Amino acid sequence: MNDEAKSNCPTGTGGEPSATQSTVPMWIFIVTLLLLFVGAVYFDHHSGWFNAKVYSPYVSAEQLELYQPKSGAAAAAAQGKKVYETVCGICHGVDGMGKPNQAPPLAGSEWVTGGFHRLAQIPLNGLNGSLQVEGKDWNLNMAPMGANLSDADLAAVLTYIRTSWGNKAGAVSADDVKAVRAVVAGHPAISAAQLKDLPE
Amino acid sequence: MKNGFSVFLAVFIALGLSWCGFVLGSVKQLGTAKQAAVLNSSDTYPLQRTGNATLGSQVYRANGCAACHTEQVRQDGVVCDVVLTAAGKKPTVVSNLVSTLKLTGLTREEADAVSDKIAAAGGSVETHIVASGADIARGWGIRRSVAADYLYDHPVQLGSLRAGPDLANVGARFPDLNWQLVHLYAPQAVVKNSAMPPFRFLFEVRKINLGGASSPDALQFPKDFAPPAGCEVVPSPEAKQLAAYLLSLKADAPLYEAPFTPVMTKP
Numbered sequence: 308m309n310d311e312a313k314s315n316c317p318t319g320t321g322g323e324p325s326a327t328q329s330t331v332p333m334w335i336f337i338v339t340l341l342l343l344f345v346g347a348v349y350f351d352h353h354s355g356w357f358n359a360k361v362y363s364p365y366v367s368a369e370q371l372e373l374y375q376p377k378s379g380a381a382a383a384a385a386q387g388k389k390v391y392e393t394v395c396g397i398c399h400g401v402d403g404m405g406k407p408n409q410a411p412p413l414a415g416s417e418w419v420t421g422g423f424h425r426l427a428q429i430p431l432n433g434l435n436g437s438l439q440v441e442g443k444d445w446n447l448n449m450a451p452m453g454a455n456l457s458d459a460d461l462a463a464v465l466t467y468i469r470t471s472w473g474n475k476a477g478a479v480s481a482d483d484v485k486a487v488r489a490v491v492a493g494h495p496a497i498s499a500a501q502l503k504d505l506p507e
Numbered sequence: 508m509k510n511g512f513s514v515f516l517a518v519f520i521a522l523g524l525s526w527c528g529f530v531l532g533s534v535k536q537l538g539t540a541k542q543a544a545v546l547n548s549s550d551t552y553p554l555q556r557t558g559n560a561t562l563g564s565q566v567y568r569a570n571g572c573a574a575c576h577t578e579q580v581r582q583d584g585v586v587c588d589v590v591l592t593a594a595g596k597k598p599t600v601v602s603n604l605v606s607t608l609k610l611t612g613l614t615r616e617e618a619d620a621v622s623d624k625i626a627a628a629g630g631s632v633e634t635h636i637v638a639s640g641a642d643i644a645r646g647w648g649i650r651r652s653v654a655a656d657y658l659y660d661h662p663v664q665l666g667s668l669r670a671g672p673d674l675a676n677v678g679a680r681f682p683d684l685n686w687q688l689v690h691l692y693a694p695q696a697v698v699k700n701s702a703m704p705p706f707r708f709l710f711e712v713r714k715i716n717l718g719g720a721s722s723p724d725a726l727q728f729p730k731d732f733a734p735p736a737g738c739e740v741v742p743s744p745e746a747k748q749l750a751a752y753l754l755s756l757k758a759d760a761p762l763y764e765a766p767f768t769p770v771m772t773k774p
Contacts, residue, residue, distance in 0.1 A: 357532075357536075359536040359537060359654070359764075360763060360764040361764070362582075362651060362653055362765065363582070363651075364582060364583060364584045364585055365585070371763075371764065371766075373615045374585055374615055374636055374766055375546070375636075375763070375766050376546060376547065376634070376635075376636050376761070376766055376767075376768045377634075385546075385547030385548055386547065388548065389547070
């Protein structure tokens with residue numbers, strides 16, 4: 308039996324090995340404290356504080372918030388779709404095809420793709436009476452569904468219906484809506500006959 | 508044993524604390540998770556799977572697909588790209604300005620500064636949020652996988668080995684049902700040099716009835732892999748379920764916790 312093997316054998320006679328007391332070297336304390344400090348700093352920078360929404364590569368809720376998509380035509384279009392589906396889509400259909408005895412179609416409608424001045428008056432003021440849409444006659448009443456929407460939301464909705472389902476008309480800005488709103492404020496619902504006479 | 512009670516207490520506390528951290532904490536954070544809102548949309552994500560796709564996840568499990576495929580996309584970083592949408596009234600001024608600026612691979616602060624500069628010159632811009640990373644560069648996803656992706660998975664089959672590619676987004680990458688079925692029957696027919704074993708026991712090769720039309724479910728093969736004349740390959744219910752499950756794997760919605768700007772790509 309060589310020396311190394313011998314040193315692995317329990318010393319003494321058949322008993323369990325026993326430990327003696329001796330002081331822990333100071334450098335172990337220092338290294339442990341340093342590692343603890345580095346770990347705490349790393350944790351502070353990268354944990355996101357256990358927020359269920361924060362995944363790497365984001366390191367904090369603030370940074371995640373910073374990288375949310377905002378502004379731009381894409382965001383406006385998305386907002387327009389959202390408002391359309393909650394406010395307008397119930398009657399006009401989420402596909403813009405309208406519903407019999409509820410609302411005429413918006414897809415391909417000459418009233419939608421025409422000028423925005425006339426179009427914006429319909430949600431702002433409501434509409435009643437007989438109206439020709441794509442060659443079919445619709446005689447229904449519409450409440451001023453857009454009167455309570457903000458300028459930006461109504462502009463987003465108008466832009467959405469003017470650019471969706473194959474419609475290819477220009478965008479409407481919040482300022483455009485504001486101008487139309489100022490003109491029509493307080494007017495009673497217009498009839499289809501009056502609408503035809505309005506400038507586009 | 509000396510100090511038996513202390514040892515028991517120490518072990519109990521250590522295991523109890525880790526149980527609290529791993530199990531209780533996770534359940535408290537995500538146990539009541541519901542469908543999340545898709546960014547800038549009225550849609551919610553993820554959609555409940557169809558019955559066939561739900562059954563298909565068990566076929567996926569039974570055939571050990573998770574042994575070679577993962578369902579998790581990693582993301583290393585996020586950048587902002589500034590995109591000019593309209594040049595405004597002074598197009599030459601704007602285009603000259605744009606040509607001097609760095610527009611891609613920016614941080615949010617840099618992107619905002621660039622946007623302000625271009626807006627001051629009269630142009631209008633959009634900032635696109637783009638996720639980046641090795642998996643995303645491979646085309647395996649648009650963003651990282653997050654907990655919401657697995658809301659309807661029982662069990663969650665994350666996988667840990669990638670002998671084959673990641674499948675977190677396979678329904679969006681290969682939306683064709685026939686492609687998925689042919690790939691299960693003969694992987695090399697659609698992916699040259701694929702190392703995947705064929706799962707032919709999920710299919711039936713049978714003679715087309717004399718004078719009858721072939722089954723509407725029959726697989727459409729590329730030329731070299733077609734079955735002999737007068738025969739057709741039809742998927743079993745399990746194969747259809749598995750394909751339905753694979754088609755349901757679509758982690759392509761922008762979420763609050765994994766934002767990106769969807770860019771319309773050609774189909």
